[in-house]
Amino acid sequence: MxxxxxxxxxxxxxxxxxxxxxxxxxxxxAGGDESAPTPFALFLSSLGxxxxxxxxxxxxxxxxxxEGLRLTLDYILSPVTKNITRFIIKIFVPAGFPEKYDSxxxxxxxxxxxxxxxxxxxxxxxxxxxx
Numbered sequence: 339m340x341x342x343x344x345x346x347x348x349x350x351x352x353x354x355x356x357x358x359x360x361x362x363x364x365x366x367x368a369g370g371d372e373s374a375p376t377p378f379a380l381f382l383s384s385l386g387x388x389x390x391x392x393x394x395x396x397x398x399x400x401x402x403x404x405e406g407l408r409l410t411l412d413y414i415l416s417p418v419t420k421n422i423t424r425f426i427i428k429i430f431v432p433a434g435f436p437e438k439y440d441s442x443x444x445x446x447x448x449x450x451x452x453x454x455x456x457x458x459x460x461x462x463x464x465x466x467x468x469x
Contacts, residue, residue, distance in 0.1 A: 347371065385456075386411035389427055389447040389464075396446040402439065406432030406469075409447070424461040425453075430469050440466040 342354040346361070349370035353360040362377045364370030375383070390409050397404050407430065414424040429443050444464045453462060 347373075350374070351377065382411060382413065385425065385450065385452045386427065388450040388452040392446045392449050393429065393443055396439075396442060400439075402436070407435065422460055424463060427462070427464045428467050429465065430467045432469055435468075437468075 339355065344352055344354070346352045347363070349364035349368065350373070351362050353362075360380065361374040362380060363372060363374040364376055366372050386409055389411075393407070393409070394404055396402075397407070409430070410428045412426040412428075413422045414426070415421065416423045427447055429447060431440075431443070443466055447464045448462065
């Protein structure tokens with residue numbers, strides 16, 4: 339796959355891939371218009387959505403409902419390097435979701451291809467939260 343990157347404005351850098359355009363911009367503080375997510379925000383969302391598709395696949399294979407199921411992704415930065423040292427993914431499952439699948443959901447999220455391409459020194463904390 340080839341991705342074409344082009345400039346679309348003062349701080350807008352976009353990508354064309356697989357027939358889609360992915361738009362990015364910077365905050366107003368950084369000279370942008372805040373018209374699209376920052377590249378870093380897209381990186382973070384790619385990790386979260388990747389974990390999500392693995393969880394969705396796990397549920398679909400077992401005919402488990404995904405309505406009400408959601409994830410959040412947070413991260414911790416090193417105060418020295420300002421690089422991410424830990425990703426924290428919480429899987430929120432609705433009342434009635436079978437508890438016996440909690441560890442399998444965590445394992446499924448951990449299989450994410452984006453995560454596997456990250457530095458192994460970055461810790462990953464994945465938990466299930468019952469709502």
